[in-house]
Amino acid sequence: MRKIAVILFLLLSFSSQAQELNFTVIINSERSNLQNTDIFNQMKTSFEQFLNGRSWTSNEFRPEERIKGNLLITINEATTVGSFSATVQVQTVRPVYGTNYETLLLNFADRNWNFEFIESQPIEFNRFTFLNNISSLLAFYANIAIGLDYDSFESRGGNSFFAVANDIVNNAQQSGRAGWGQSNSDRRNRFWLINDIYSSSVYSSIRDAYYLYHRQGLDLLQIDSEKAYQNMLEAIRLVAEANKAQPNGIFTIAFMDAKGDEISKIFKNAPMEIRTEVVELLLEVDPNNARKYNELLKS
Template identity: 75%
Template structure:
């Protein structure tokens, strides 16, 4: 009887593990801070990874190989006093491409305004309905953003439930008055503007459609139907350009191009000239700073 119970508990633990959705690596660079106690950053890394990877964020079941891979790159800029940290965060999420070993960069975003308090052995608690602290709110926010972007890439606007929760987190965190959570027209690279552009503002909704077209109907089809795949990737670029024309230089547009710019310039090298020609014209409108990279497509 005892053996049966133990076997059941092991099975249940394995099932719960398979239900976890994220597989994130946290990297912490504290060189700029010149803070001597580096042990705290090792503990911080472990604690943050456990928070992201050790819980279930959705009701869906994920096999271990299906977990969403990503990186959280934290740069500690200053430690003004013990337990107080000023940092920047870069969030990267990747997605496998069907039928290949290639992983496509889905999301690449630099968050420049994160101040938080952390003490040794601090438990990280999270409540989606209230703001508890500036660590769990930020980590949960990017967990749901990552889920939303990933789900959008597999089904058209499939990330709605997760973007809705990310928006709730921002609304709850505004009471804290902390940078990044509040509406600041002088800081467009913030959590507030990111979720506003992704989920609240209808202006940028074509970019969400572009995620699905580009990945599920584009990258995933290249091995099966190259012509259709290139056509859908071009249509995705058209949608991004459409949003950019309505509201230039939105953070969601910039985030899309930061993630996809290099990949587009490689993937379209083998596309028909008319596809490349139109793509370059659109890309130069959306991302003129990388004109040299895109113009190379016309010389392929």
């Protein structure tokens, strides 16, 4: 019995190391017309188990290395037969070397998700075929989250995960469900997000910006601030160049939604010449937040 217990412990230990995600699912069901709200508690548990309880990579992760994130689901409409309409906000963070600070990597609003949830039914997923709109969406954002995290540590390190996300989109398009297709009226969807990240040559430089900004920027800030600010400035240049080539791409918007507030704070301690160029670039990329960025020019 003791040997069996030891083997089980080792298996469980290995399994926990292989799990990459540490997501919290938050469900806002205030708009739903359902009397029985227990289903949303079950939904939360089921979604978290799907995201956090499986291995998404072949690498081992210690518990403290798991990628932290939030999945904020707002139920817009619900029926008694288990059909739901929702919006989803996906947020992920990454620790900054040598600090207790966590930097936002992804802050993306998915506005159109329809799905069916049956209590106590396992959520099945297959990379190579569309099974349901729950596992496809959750697996899609799991791979986006891991891909961006890997990109922030190694130049274009997230390639294999973006390939999986791209496969998920291609398979889901056959379902005819909203959010997976090449819609020109709603470009803030899953198709355009992975298209800009993985397929578009115009926005590929933003992936380089993720590496420069985080690994060669934020992670170096406590060690060599001059070099760190220069690298972060170069990252912002890359984003601005992509935006100039093709304005208002969803990957550009996603980068600014995640980094805009942070940039306006982090660069307050940078030399004035760097702040001046940063503001010029940001006003081109994100003019709606001009007032926030112009604060950087105050001494």
